[in-house]
Amino acid sequence: MLRVLLFFAFLIAVAFADAWFADKPGEILVNWQGYHIKTSLAVGVGVVLSVAFLLVAAWALIRFVFKIPAGVSLSSQMRRRNKGFAALSRGLIAVNAGDAAVARASAVEAQKHLRHEPLALLLKAQAAQLANNQTEAEDAFKAMTHRSDMKLIGLRGLHAEAHRRGDVEDAHEFAAAAHDIARLPWTSQALMQRQTAKGDWRSALRALDNDAASKKTNRTTQERQRAVLETAIALEKSETSPDEALNLVRSALKREPNFVPALALAARLMNRKGETRKASKLIETAWPAAPHPDLANAYLEPRSGDSPADLLVKAQTLARLAPRDPESLMMIARTAIAAGNFKAARDAMQPLIEGPSKPTIRMCHIMADLEEAEHGSAGYVREWLARGARAPHDPVWVADGLASDHWLPASPVTGKLDAFVWQRPIERLRPDSGTEDAVFAPLASPEPRLQLEEAKGKVAGATQGEPPAPPSQSASTSPAGSEPGAADRTIPHPVIFPLPGAPDDPGLDERSASRGAPPAL
Structure with missing residues (x-):
């Protein structure tokens, strides 16, 4: 609409100019070098405009000719x-599809046509990582560090590659x-991980406080990490400075109320100070949300004068807060056996051994203790121990392929803070087992097949001798999920950019899981 109005305005202006010239005729006379030119005003204006148009066109043609090479x-x-x-x-x-050949060819072509493009250099590093060419990947990351716009990503790539080849320094x-x-989240985590790997919990806590001032890390994550570090310091101080340790662990519980290691340590420290009621109340409050054997052990720490029957009453009191949880039932069964109340022990274990899930190792061992204490029957004891040899593992603290009975603040493999998780170790179904006797053989066990065959032989034909000793439930930190010969396999390094996991993860978990765990603690 605006263009139409402008067009009509232009026509009106032209008509007005034409009428003005018609009303005021005149002549133009030019005398130059003996030439006499006489014409009307309208013709003279037209000639001037025509000459101007020709000059502009000629200039445009000249510019076009001279711009042809640049074009x-x-x-x-x-x-x-x-x-x-x-x-x-x-x-x-x-790269994201895992096609190393196409990625490398594309990286070469991109470098050829886009020599100064940052993404071309990044693609070169990705293709080298996908092809497991560590030298070329490091060269690409080093080239990034010479550019101001890519220095951070180059340093992060070199940091990941150094971790990959095991050069922690x-x-x-x-x-x-x-x-x-x-101060990015991954740099702060890397520095803090270095300190936690050395066990310097106070320096790690100071680094976490400095990171919190930058406000670039999630507050919930910071509070969790601070609670873990305070618990780690409290564990070190529990023997030498119990009061300081108790203050630290109370601070940790304010940040993470259901943090089991802090709860168990706080209860033990309170019991030592004679604050048994406070310790019991603390565990009773947390038990419905976090039933755990460490809490049960702290709750049932015997006081002077406590009889086995008194401990059974305490166990039943705590179990009422989570009556269907397996930890509550096993706690009652253990204390009932010690108190000689075998009926209460059987009533507690019946839902666990007759339920839809297979009994775990601890459940089988409790049943073996019950049979031995109540009847002294070697046959039933051997049967339950044999079932325990091929039973699923109970939950333990697991981190980076390691299984431990005790919680640790950081992974001994990578130094990652708060890496241990309460879960069952990885188990597998033996490929050579028949349908009728296929069992889950825990990979954490060094000789699961030998234990299984020995247990079957003892159940089938053993009539003399002592009952077999119960297999250890992982008395110390042991590999979880490793197979014989896994350390000899070569696994290609995963691509770092784009990261397949969390931004702060340098990619060690897959490698450590594939090559097996380090020696036990």
Whole structure:
């Protein structure tokens, strides 16, 4: 609509000018070099405009001719740029699809057409990682550190590659250099992980406080990590400075009310001070949300004058808060056996051994203790011990392929803080087992098949001798999920960018799980 109005305005202006010239005729006379030119005003104006138009057209033609080489060069550059970005797109798709050949070819083409493009250098590093070419990947990351716009990503890549080849010192230096440029969550976590790997919990706590001041890390995560570090310091102080340890663990519980290691430690410290009622109340409050054997042991710590029957009453009191949980039932059964109340023990264990799930190792051992205490029957004891040899594992503290009966603040493999999780170790179904006797053989056991065959032989034909000793339930930290010969396999390194896991994860979990766990603690 606006254009139409402008067009009509232009027509009106032209008509007005034409009428004005018609009403005021005149002549133009030019005498120059003996030439006499006489014409009307309208013709003179038309000649001037025509000459101006011709001059403008001639200038435009001259400019076009002189710009032809630059235009050809620009067109060639655009074609190369388009080819480079097409190769870049193919390469990024190939990297995420796991096609190393296409990724490498695309990286070479992208580098050819886009030499100064940051993404081309990043694709080169990704393709090298996918092809398990560590040298080329490190060269690409080093080239990134020479560019101001890619220095951080180059340092992060070098940090991950240093971890991959097991050079912890270099990894720490790269993380520290990146932290000096920008306090990012991954740099803070890397520095703190270095301190936790050395067991320097106070330095790690100071680093966490500095990281909290930058407000770049999730507050919930910071509170959880602070609770873990305070519990770790309290564990060290529990023998030498119990009051300081109790204050620390109380602070941890304010941040994480159901944190089992802090609850168990707080209860033990309160029991030592004679604050048994407070310790019992603390565990009773947490038991419905976090039933755990460590809490049960702390709750049932015997006081002077406590008889087995008194402990059974305490166990029944705590179990009422979570009556159907297996930990409550096993706690009652253990204390009932010690008190000689075998009926209460059987009533507690019946839902566990007759339920839809298979009894675990602890359940089988409790039943073996019950049969021995009540009847002294070696046959039933051997039967339950044999079932325990092929029973599923009970939950333990697991981190980075290690299973431990005791909670640790950080993983001994990677130094990662708060890595231990209460869960069952990885188990597998033996491939050579028949349908009728296929069992889950825990990988954490060093010789699961030998234990199973021995147990079957003893159940089938053993009539003399002592009952077999119960298998250890993981008395110390042991590999969980490793297979014989796993350390000899070569697993390609996963691509770091884009990261398949959390941004702060350098990718060690997959490698450590594939090559087996380090020696037991």
